Amino acid sequence: MTRRFDGDRLVVATHNRGKLEEIAKLLEPFAVTVLSAADFGLPEPAETETTFAGNARIKAHAAAKATGLVALADDSGLEIDALGGAPGVYTADWAETPEGRDFVMAMTRVWAELETISAPEPRRARFRCTLVLAWPDGHDEVFEGAIEGRVTWPMRGDQGHGYDPIFQPEGYEQTFAEMDRWQKNEMSHRGRAFQKMVAAAFA
């Protein structure tokens, strides 16, 4: 039996402002006070697992334990077929620099690698998202979503976050960064995982 969320406060276990804004928008229809891991000054846990679900569970359980509240974590990434599924669970790592994350650098690396191997069009890729809802008693629920598309160059758009300027979802001319948050949430990996979570734990 799926455990329902029956509280009024939910801590979103992320340090990524773009994700937090999307999740807050997705939670708007529900009577939920959204708090963030940053509001509690929680440290960013090391993501030592090799799957999205494994890393999402680490983040969700750490926040649930530290706050005594139900926690929602998101672990996500971009899988590019011509790169054997890379960057995958290492999507955030490709943006890492000593001064913080640099997504222009990360996107430039993605394109350089595709050019090196002369990856033919369409450069098929998908974003994946795993959401984990964790209770302070250690119980959790896992929900997954994906959106198929392709990597495109040059970067286009100034909305969204992360790799959005080079991801064009299947059936659309725009990149995610050319869509507003509402339009992206309608179809995104995160939006899709969220719909499953709502059906199971909020509806």
Ligand SMILES: O=c1nc[nH]c2c1ncn2[C@H]1C[C@H](O)[C@@H](COP(=O)(O)OP(=O)(O)OP(=O)(O)O)O1
């Ligand atoms: O909708 C998206 N649009 C563009 N890029 C995205 C998206 N969703 C995930 N991504 C990228 C950003 C990040 O580099 C990586 C996730 O890494 P991931 O560890 O799950 O997130 P994060 O470290 O940014 O924040 P946190 O772990 O605190 O939730 O994939």
Ligand SMILES: [Mg+2]
């Ligand atoms: Mg992370």
